[in-house]
Amino acid sequence: MxxxxxxxxxxxxxxxxxxxxxxWDMRHLFARLIDDPARLDWFMAHVVTEEWHFEHDAGRDLVEMVAARKAQFPGHDDLIDAYATRFLDTIPxxxxxxxxxxxxxxxxxxxxxxxxxxxxxxxxxxxxxxxxxxxxxxxxxxxxxxxxxxxxxxxxxxxxxxxxxxxxxxxxxxxxxxxxxxxxxxxxxxxxxxxxxxxxxxxxxxxxx
Missing domain, CATH: 3.40.50.1000 (HAD superfamily/HAD-like)
Structure with missing residues (x-):
């Protein structure tokens, strides 16, 4: 339009x-890190979501965001860290x-x-x-x-x-x-x-x- x-x-x-x-597609990064398609779908829908990312766009502190997400979703620390350290890989x-x-x-x-x-x-x-x-x-x-x-x-x-x-x-x-x-x-x-x-x-x- x-x-x-x-x-x-x-x-x-x-x-x-x-x-x-x-x-821009966060899935572009995490598809490299998560082999199982069903697990990837779940991770993108619940852990590193666009809605959560939007909080950082709005100015929320990255360190605080990452720490809180790790506490909320234990066992995914490396993947959540990748959001913070490999953001350019979301831009194909x-x-x-x-x-x-x-x-x-x-x-x-x-x-x-x-x-x-x-x-x-x-x-x-x-x-x-x-x-x-x-x-x-x-x-x-x-x-x-x-x-x-x-x-x-x-x-x-x-x-x-x-x-x-x-x-x-x-x-x-x-x-x-x-x-x-x-x-x-x-x-x-x-x-x-x-x-x-x-x-x-x-x-x-x-x-x-």
Missing amino acids: SGDSVPAEIRAVVFDVGRVLVQ GNVPGSHEIVRELAARCVPLFAITNFASSFWSEFRASQPLFDLFGDIVVSGDVKLVKPDPEIFELASRRFGHRPGSMLFVDDNAANVAAARTLGWQVHHFTDAARLRADLLKRGLLG
Whole structure:
């Protein structure tokens, strides 16, 4: 789904990161560590879940999280430690076509920003490996600001930091709740499904030629 209409002017494009610019799947890591498919399914559904991970994105201390999870699920210490020490293995690669779009926008001097739900420690490690983000003017990281999408406050903070009105920015995210929150606050939005549809929307808006 693209934005509802073509606005008169977009002054900046604001990207989500996970599942828009890079693939993210915690199962990608733990499938290497757990051979039995049924045990893997159980572990991903009960121990290292996306809901639990989201607490770290929101700023919960990693050491405290890991200790509490080990106490709750004894016998899985090594696997829970892997969550803390091998997070980059949950990112198998780039989302096809998205990095090319970012570079084309940058070449056209379109200001680029990002709002990402990403834990501070994991972001620092990941960011060091990703020169693409040198093209971004600013990136709001949930773990740094202790706010997470779809909380309206993170969008309001981002608008102040980026220096643009919400209505003059296009927000690109794969999460429907995040897109809905941004739209309610007056942002232009694109609900990301794949790079081809994003490219078509950007062409329609005159941001790509």
